[in-house]
Amino acid sequence: MKPLHDALESCLSALRSGADLDACLGMYPDLAESLRPALEAAQAAMALASEEIPAAAGIRGRNTLLAKARTLSPSGRRRRMAAQAPRFAFALLAALLAVFLGGGGLLVASAAALPGDPLYGVKRTAEEVRLRLAPSSVRAGLEAIPNHADAVLVLAVDQPRPAGLTRRLRQAHETSDALITVPSFGGRHGHPTIFSRELFPEMQNIREETQGLRAVRRRQQGA
Amino acid sequence: MCQMLYSDCDGCTWPLGGLLRGQRVSEERAELESLRALDPQAVSLVHAHYFPQLYRYARYRLGDPSAAEDVASEALVRLLEAVAAGSGPTSTLRGWLLGTAANLINDSLRRRYAKPEEGLSEEIAAEGPTPHDHAEGSEMIRAVRAGILRLTADQQHVLALRFGSEYSLEETAAILRKKTNAVKALQFRALAALRRAMEEQA
Numbered sequence: 192m193k194p195l196h197d198a199l200e201s202c203l204s205a206l207r208s209g210a211d212l213d214a215c216l217g218m219y220p221d222l223a224e225s226l227r228p229a230l231e232a233a234q235a236a237m238a239l240a241s242e243e244i245p246a247a248a249g250i251r252g253r254n255t256l257l258a259k260a261r262t263l264s265p266s267g268r269r270r271r272m273a274a275q276a277p278r279f280a281f282a283l284l285a286a287l288l289a290v291f292l293g294g295g296g297l298l299v300a301s302a303a304a305l306p307g308d309p310l311y312g313v314k315r316t317a318e319e320v321r322l323r324l325a326p327s328s329v330r331a332g333l334e335a336i337p338n339h340a341d342a343v344l345v346l347a348v349d350q351p352r353p354a355g356l357t358r359r360l361r362q363a364h365e366t367s368d369a370l371i372t373v374p375s376f377g378g379r380h381g382h383p384t385i386f387s388r389e390l391f392p393e394m395q396n397i398r399e400e401t402q403g404l405r406a407v408r409r410r411q412q413g414a
Numbered sequence: 415m416c417q418m419l420y421s422d423c424d425g426c427t428w429p430l431g432g433l434l435r436g437q438r439v440s441e442e443r444a445e446l447e448s449l450r451a452l453d454p455q456a457v458s459l460v461h462a463h464y465f466p467q468l469y470r471y472a473r474y475r476l477g478d479p480s481a482a483e484d485v486a487s488e489a490l491v492r493l494l495e496a497v498a499a500g501s502g503p504t505s506t507l508r509g510w511l512l513g514t515a516a517n518l519i520n521d522s523l524r525r526r527y528a529k530p531e532e533g534l535s536e537e538i539a540a541e542g543p544t545p546h547d548h549a550e551g552s553e554m555i556r557a558v559r560a561g562i563l564r565l566t567a568d569q570q571h572v573l574a575l576r577f578g579s580e581y582s583l584e585e586t587a588a589i590l591r592k593k594t595n596a597v598k599a600l601q602f603r604a605l606a607a608l609r610r611a612m613e614e615q616a
Contacts (some may be wrong), residue, residue, distance in 0.1 A: 196598035199605070200583060203576075229602055232609035235558045236577040245479065252487040253461045259491050260452045263498040332614050 198222050202230055206237070329403065330395050343391075345404065346383040358386060371411050384408065442507040447499050450471025461490060464508065467579060468515050473521050475570055477559050485522070489515040509589045512575070520567050561611035569604035576601060 202215035212230055216223040336343055342364060346352065356374060364372035364385045372385040386394060390407060397403045445463070448456035468486035476482055489511050496502030503510035562570055568590075573587045587594045 193595065193598075196595070196602050199602055200598055228609040229605040232575070232605040232612065235554065236573050236605070236608060237560070237611065238555065239474055239477075239558055239562075240578050240580065241470065241473050244466050247484075248469065248479070248483040248486075249462075249465055252465050252483065253458060254492060255487050256457055256461050256490050257454055259494050260454060260457045263494060266450045409484065 195222055195225055198226055199229055200232075201223050203233055204224060204232065206234065215401055329397060333395055338390070340388065342385050342387045344385050352383055357383060371408055373408065380408075426587075446497065446503065446507055449494070452494075452498065457494070460493075460507075464490065464511055467508065468511055471512060471574050471579050472515055472519060474574040475562070476522065481522065485515050485518045488518055506588070509591070512589055516567070517569050523563070557612050557615045558608070560615055561608050564611040565604060565607050568600065569607055572597065572600050573604050573608070 198219040201218070205215045205218070206212070212227070212234065215230060217227055219226060253327065333343070344357065345362070346357075360372055360374055364387075370387040370390055374381045374383075384404070386407070387406075390411070393407055393410075394404065397407060443458070445460050449460055465486050468489050469482050472485035473479060473482035476485070492514050493502060493507075493511060562573060565573070572586065572590065575581045575589060576583075581589065583594050583597055587597045590597060590600075592600070
């Protein structure tokens with residue numbers, strides 16, 4: 192087989208230099224029958240190559256890498272450690288999901304995340320969810336949560352909330368044994384809601400006809 | 415169908431291979447050394463050097479520009495994390511990065527097989543095709559891309575390196591840590607398999 196492999200390599204060089212296929216085969220008449228299919232496939236394989244690299248892609252990639260370098264630097268590590276919550280690994284709560292609580296449609300609030308960002312792992316799944324319109328998008332969102340996450344914050348996409356509220360909610364959850372933490376005003380519960388990992392299996396089994404995540408909340412209130 | 419090519423590439427040390435020596439090795443070692451300090455200028459230089467190579471490789475294998483951008487960026491981020499943790503490559507920086515990109519792509523393809531996506535409807539794709547889309551949409555391109563996805567991971571890998579990134583035989587051998595004759599044989603088998611897969615598509 193070695194002569195055939197060598198002949199293929201020689202013909203590939205010739206093709207790249209502008210020779211046509213028949214001219215290449217003419218150099219190896221005894222091997223032409225075996226070479227032709229491989230060379231035709233090679234021509235097809237060459238056609239897929241793309242030289243075009245969007246400038247914006249390069250800029251985004253560089254900015255992501257520089258940001259990562261900052262977080263990995265000794266000063267960046269100190270800042271991150273200071274910001275970590277004492278009890279829960281709540282950096283993982285960054286898997287911040289935006290959910291239509293009633294309808295079950297879920298978007299992941301990670302559209303701007305880039306590789307290296309906390310939300311990046313969620314981003315690709317979110318895109319799948321948007322495109323596939325899965326019947327149980329909540330399940331799809333939960334599958335995107337990293338295994339080491341302790342909890343998830345669920346936010347209604349059409350009801351944005353101030354960052355301060357989210358921060359206070361997170362602090363409250365961290366300092367409580369409750370499996371669910373929800374803000375309230377005037378005796379009424381609101382959004383967003385934090386669910387502990389213990390409830391993820393139950394959340395995986397919600398159904399729209401039983402009011403989805405509301406039912407999980409109600410069951411916990413009754414527990 | 416898509417076995418892992420470099421299950422140990424995160425944090426491993428790869429031996430030098432083939433013709434990857436001399437000036438190139440010195441350059442890569444210098445890049446690694448400067449990267450360890452996490453100096454922004456060094457990080458930018460490494461990015462400028464390797465991002466295009468990683469993007470082309472990933473674009474060839476995945477066909478999707480956004481996914482290619484993600485893979486290229488993620489491979490570089492993992493390099494930075496590995497270097498900061500005191501591991502990562504000690505010499506074959508390009509091989510390490512391409513191996514990491516290959517693993518990311520294999521994972522992505524496995525997920526894609528496990529959860530096939532439905533295509534976008536005509537209404538969603540209403541912004542209109544670009545000339546590139548027309549080229550991409552040609553029957554031949556579709557057949558090649560579909561055919562490549564039916565190859566084994568190492569066959570896809572070698573075709574992407576030789577035809578997507580246009581690495582020489584020697585460079586490819588160094589990246590794959592194989593002898594050049596082994597790369598020639600792998601390449602021949604990959605092309606023969608691609609041809610058969612394309613014929614089956616037709």
